[in-house]
Amino acid sequence: MLYRNAWVTTHTIDDETVIDIAASGRCRWKIENENNNVLKNYGYYFDHNFGCGQQHLANLMATLVLLAYLLYTTLDWVDTYYRTVRGLLPSRRIFFEHLRALAVFSSRRHWGHLMRFMVKGLNGTIPGTG
Incomplete structure (x- = not known):
């Protein structure tokens, strides 16, 4: 079976460049699909409903x-x-729930204090610090 596909590129495609161009296209496709999957399904709720707003x-x-x-x-x-x-946490959603609770009920000076507090509270260790 002969592989068929369409490519949009400004590069000249010939016998010497076709393999590299195809590999680059597949790599880009994989990256775009993985990022879009995260944006849509893992807590960002980025979906088609963003096309229905008033003006901007x-x-x-x-x-x-x-x-x-x-x-x-x-x-x-x-x-x-x-x-x-x-x-240390099972999901991004759980992370944001913990972060939200700590932001409401705790007065940490900055992000670093908050993250160190969470690591300690979850009985975790930072790689390279023992």
Whole structure:
């Protein structure tokens, strides 16, 4: 069976470049689908309903959701405490429930204090600190 598909690219496709271009396209498709899946199904509620707002409300809400996703993705890369707390809890929803309760009933000075408090409360350890 011959594989058939359509590609949109500005690169010249020939016998030498077709394999690399196809691999790049598949990689991009995988990344986009995984991110869209997280935005839709794992706590961000990013769905088609963002197209029904008054004037610019839908765009504003979609932008805020994407900014939240960017923030928490960046935190996962750079904040060891955040990554540890997220790993100790079973789901993102549970993490946000804990975070919401602590934000209401606790007066932590900054994010680092809050994350250290959560790690300690969950009996976790930070990698590299013993």
